[in-house]
Amino acid sequence: MDTTQYMDVFIDESNEHLEVLYKxxxxxxxxxxxxxxxxxIFRAAHTLKGMSATMGYNDLANxxxxxxNVFDGIRYDKITVQTDMMDILFETVxxxxxxxxxxxxxxxxxxxxxxxxxxxxxxEKGDQIEQAGETVQKPSVSQSSLKTITTLDEFEIAIxxxxxxxxxxxxxxxxxxxDDCLLKGARVFMVFEVLEKLGEVIKSEPSVNDLEEENxxxxxxxxxxxxxxxxxIQDKIKKVSEIDNVEVNHFSIATYEKGxxxxxVKQDNETANDQSKSxxxxxxxxxxKSSANKTIRVNIERLDVLMNLFEELVIDRGRLEQISGELxxxxxxxxxxxxxxxxxDLQSIILTMRMVPVDQVFNRFPRMxxxxxxxxxxxxxxxIIGAETxxxxxxxxxxxxxxxxxxxxxxxxGIETPQERLKKGKPEQGTIRLQAYHSGNHVFIEIADDGAGxxxxxxxxxxxxxxxxxxxxxETLTDKQIYELIMESGFSTADTISDxxxxxxGLDVVKNTIESLGGNISIDATVDKGSIFSIQLPLxxxxxxxxxxxxxxxxxxxxxxxxxxxxxxxxxxxMHAHNKKVIDFRGKVVPLxxxxxxxxxxxxxxxxxxxxxxxxxxxxxxxxxxxxxxxIGQQEVVLKTLGNYLSNVFAIxxxxxxxxxxxxxxxxxxxxxx
Amino acid sequence: MANETVIDKKVIVFQxxxxxxxxxVQQVGSIERIxxxxxxxxxxxFVKGVINLRGVVTPIIDLRVRxxxxxxxxxxxxxxxxxxxxxxxxxxIVDAANDVIDIPESAIEPAPEVVGTVDVDYIEGVxxxxxxxxxxxxxxxxxxxxxxxxxxxxxx
Numbered sequence: 001m002d003t004t005q006y007m008d009v010f011i012d013e014s015n016e017h018l019e020v021l022y023k024x025x026x027x028x029x030x031x032x033x034x035x036x037x038x039x040x041i042f043r044a045a046h047t048l049k050g051m052s053a054t055m056g057y058n059d060l061a062n063x064x065x066x067x068x069n070v071f072d073g074i075r076y077d078k079i080t081v082q083t084d085m086m087d088i089l090f091e092t093v094x095x096x097x098x099x100x101x102x103x104x105x106x107x108x109x110x111x112x113x114x115x116x117x118x119x120x121x122x123x124e125k126g127d128q129i130e131q132a133g134e135t136v137q138k139p140s141v142s143q144s145s146l147k148t149i150t151t152l153d154e155f156e157i158a159i160x161x162x163x164x165x166x167x168x169x170x171x172x173x174x175x176x177x178x179d180d181c182l183l184k185g186a187r188v189f190m191v192f193e194v195l196e197k198l199g200e201v202i203k204s205e206p207s208v209n210d211l212e213e214e215n216x217x218x219x220x221x222x223x224x225x226x227x228x229x230x231x232x233i234q235d236k237i238k239k240v241s242e243i244d245n246v247e248v249n250h251f252s253i254a255t256y257e258k259g260x261x262x263x264x265v266k267q268d269n270e271t272a273n274d275q276s277k278s279x280x281x282x283x284x285x286x287x288x289k290s291s292a293n294k295t296i297r298v299n300i301e302r303l304d305v306l307m308n309l310f311e312e313l314v315i316d317r318g319r320l321e322q323i324s325g326e327l328x329x330x331x332x333x334x335x336x337x338x339x340x341x342x343x344x345d346l347q348s349i350i351l352t353m354r355m356v357p358v359d360q361v362f363n364r365f366p367r368m369x370x371x372x373x374x375x376x377x378x379x380x381x382x383x384i385i386g387a388e389t390x391x392x393x394x395x396x397x398x399x400x401x402x403x404x405x406x407x408x409x410x411x412x413x414g415i416e417t418p419q420e421r422l423k424k425g426k427p428e429q430g431t432i433r434l435q436a437y438h439s440g441n442h443v444f445i446e447i448a449d450d451g452a453g454x455x456x457x458x459x460x461x462x463x464x465x466x467x468x469x470x471x472x473x474x475e476t477l478t479d480k481q482i483y484e485l486i487m488e489s490g491f492s493t494a495d496t497i498s499d500x501x502x503x504x505x506g507l508d509v510v511k512n513t514i515e516s517l518g519g520n521i522s523i524d525a526t527v528d529k530g531s532i533f534s535i536q537l538p539l540x541x542x543x544x545x546x547x548x549x550x551x552x553x554x555x556x557x558x559x560x561x562x563x564x565x566x567x568x569x570x571x572x573x574x575m576h577a578h579n580k581k582v583i584d585f586r587g588k589v590v591p592l593x594x595x596x597x598x599x600x601x602x603x604x605x606x607x608x609x610x611x612x613x614x615x616x617x618x619x620x621x622x623x624x625x626x627x628x629x630x631x632i633g634q635q636e637v638v639l640k641t642l643g644n645y646l647s648n649v650f651a652i653x654x655x656x657x658x659x660x661x662x663x664x665x666x667x668x669x670x671x672x673x674x
Numbered sequence: 675m676a677n678e679t680v681i682d683k684k685v686i687v688f689q690x691x692x693x694x695x696x697x698x699v700q701q702v703g704s705i706e707r708i709x710x711x712x713x714x715x716x717x718x719x720f721v722k723g724v725i726n727l728r729g730v731v732t733p734i735i736d737l738r739v740r741x742x743x744x745x746x747x748x749x750x751x752x753x754x755x756x757x758x759x760x761x762x763x764x765x766x767i768v769d770a771a772n773d774v775i776d777i778p779e780s781a782i783e784p785a786p787e788v789v790g791t792v793d794v795d796y797i798e799g800v801x802x803x804x805x806x807x808x809x810x811x812x813x814x815x816x817x818x819x820x821x822x823x824x825x826x827x828x829x830x
Contacts, residue, residue, distance in 0.1 A: 554713065599715035643724070643730075643731060649717055651716070655731045662712060
């Protein structure tokens with residue numbers, strides 16, 4: 001079967017199921033007896049197994065099968081959850097994850113899992129021996145056992161047994177529809193009609209409901225009780241058009257029963273009845289019970305295309321606004337205004353469409369912390385708040401690594417060992433709190449730990465010895481500034497360089513990444529109480545609000561996010577401090593940066609006015625005044641790169657196309673503040 | 675690489691001062707008339723700036739300056755040749771774009787080495803056709819980023 005067209009869906013869904021597995025395993029560790037969690041894990045493993053088998057990834061299917069077996073055992077109290085077992089289960093899911101990753105990057109998903117499989121088998125078998133002692137010898141896997149359908153309830157087994165006694169045969173039939181089959185539901189209906197004539201359908205997988213709603217890939221499996229021969233059944237089904245393949249297997253219930261006797265006993269009779277009823281009266285049943293699923297999956301590339309088209313529209317909108325302004329025609333102006341409003345709404349919808357919950361990044365942290373805590377012999381809990389906060393996908397893609405770094409850092413340097421914590425009178429278990437929230441046009445992510453905090457003296461000492469700052473300079477720093485020193489390049493405070501963090505290239509990389517995303521990071525800490533790293537990020541990276549300014553004939557754009565305010569001051573107010581021009585801005589001394597000089601704009605007839613226009617920008621706590629010739633106004637622009645040829649131009653973060661078709665450069669004010 | 679058969683190389687011929695240069699058609703995206711260029715500060719002197727090429731911000735370099743010739747004002751015949759190289763898209767300002775012609779591979783010779791001249795690495799070879807002498811450019815070298823960085827450190 002050609003499965004390539006399902007590849008994306010397969011990978012997406014596999015990842016979702018893996019996430020469920022991880023999440024629920026963590027829950028299970030906390031509540032080892034909670035049946036709902038076990039059921040959830042079982043279902044996820046089961047679906048994953050089915051999908052991977054359909055796609056032909058046998059290693060993946062085998063391993064999930066083993067996992068499923070273990071949880072089947074747990075589900076029916078054959079196996080009790082123990083802590084040492086959890087590690088193996090986590091490892092299993094890690095393996096699965098690695099396989100899916102391999103598949104998604106074009107590999108074949110093969111992986112040597114014999115060791116973990118043997119562990120799982122031991123878990124599965126070990127308890128079976130204790131409990132029953134009779135099923136030690138494995139049911140022989142021959143052609144007569146079930147291939148696809150794994151669970152049968154008591155009622156179904158009873159029917160199958162009875163039928164065998166009466167001279168009927170039991171068949172497991174797998175029907176594969178052609179890839180280009182259009183009305184899958186209709187074909188299924190036709191197949192069932194044929195089957196009804198041949199005998200009785202005992203069970204189908206997926207369920208009849210799902211089949212009718214076309215909630216299946218290309219193949220489905222049914223158990224049929226019939227007097228007809230194998231070949232005959234196959235031929236009759238094949239008469240239905242658009243069917244690719246029909247596989248008919250004869251099987252004996254005895255073999256199946258041996259393997260899963262215990263499962264069947266636990267089944268509730270009533271539900272079994274219901275199920276079999278629904279199975280036998282399959283095609284009449286028409287009640288649609290699908291939970292109203294109001295989301296659709298859209299390929300991210302299409303959203304990117306949509307975004308690009310919209311960017312073109314924004315450029316033209318700017319142009320129209322300009323033209324209508326020049327023409328001063330009232331009707332035109334009104335229409336353009338309305339169009340601007342509509343496209344503004346459109347913009348916010350397109351932007352929110354690209355938003356994904358930050359949970360996509362957060363969800364991998366609990367297990368990371370769990371593993372780190374074990375490696376470090378620390379006891380750490382994680383508290384995640386606001387995982388539903390949404391961020392642009394482009395930002396999400398970038399933010400993962402810095403956060404991992406910060407969490408590793410908090411685990412390694414922040415949280416103390418349980419002994420130390422007890423000595424300090426703190427609870428043995430440390431907590432890392434991960435919080436995300438919206439505020440204005442920004443998203444904040446905070447990583448707080450209740451660990452040792454940051455030792456100011458040690459930071460200073462280290463900074464001076466590593467020549468990050470001078471001793472004189474050190475005395476003038478505020479607490480916050482001292483903490484932020486740990487993010488300077490060439491800094492590492494860990495006394496012992498560990499595997500977890502502190503390789504010398506640490507927080508400065510984090511800082512750079514975040515700043516390159518147009519965000520910033522700040523640190524606050526209290527000794528023995530803990531530290532907080534808070535990251536501020538823009539909601540989106542592609543359309544930004546800027547202030548357009550003029551330097552002689554040239555136009556530049558300054559992102560509004562970094563601007564505090566603009567001012568026009570008299571020349572006399574400019575003061576000199578050690579050869580630098582500064583101004584007194586609301587009681588603070590703010591250094592001035594003359595953009596004309598920095599950008600080498602030709603200076604012919606300067607100094608014709610007594611007033612200068614200043615844009616006050618900030619980077620963290622620091623401020624600077626950018627001196628420009630004049631302000632043009634605020635505008636929404638589309639951020640574009642300068643192309644690969646011109647990467648890393650000083651103090652220019654990109655370009656944008658203005659309404660008149662001209663290119664304006666976007667000023668990277670962060671680079672102008674030291 | 676079949677050496678036996680004569681392979682023609684299709685090139686675009688353009689003019690700088692009074693010499694004719696050629697680049698492979700495959701590397702050329704389009705030829706544009708001169709359009710407003712936005713200067714990008716703090717870049718090498720041959721980087722004229724960026725243009726809006728149908729919605730894509732494209733860097734422009736002045737080949738005259740790049741090759742160390744004297745700068746001139748743009749004229750009616752001045753063109754911007756948009757070339758693609760690896761993942762880069764760059765416009766080259768030339769005095770005029772003359773022709774598209776086929777050069778037989780056999781007519782291409784390595785760049786002549788003469789004692790006393792500065793060796794430039796961006797010339798792939800020369801082709802002699804009738805009375806014309808075409809200089810084939812190695813765009814990879816012309817657009818090498820090292821050159822930009824080098825110049826940057828000299829200036830800054």
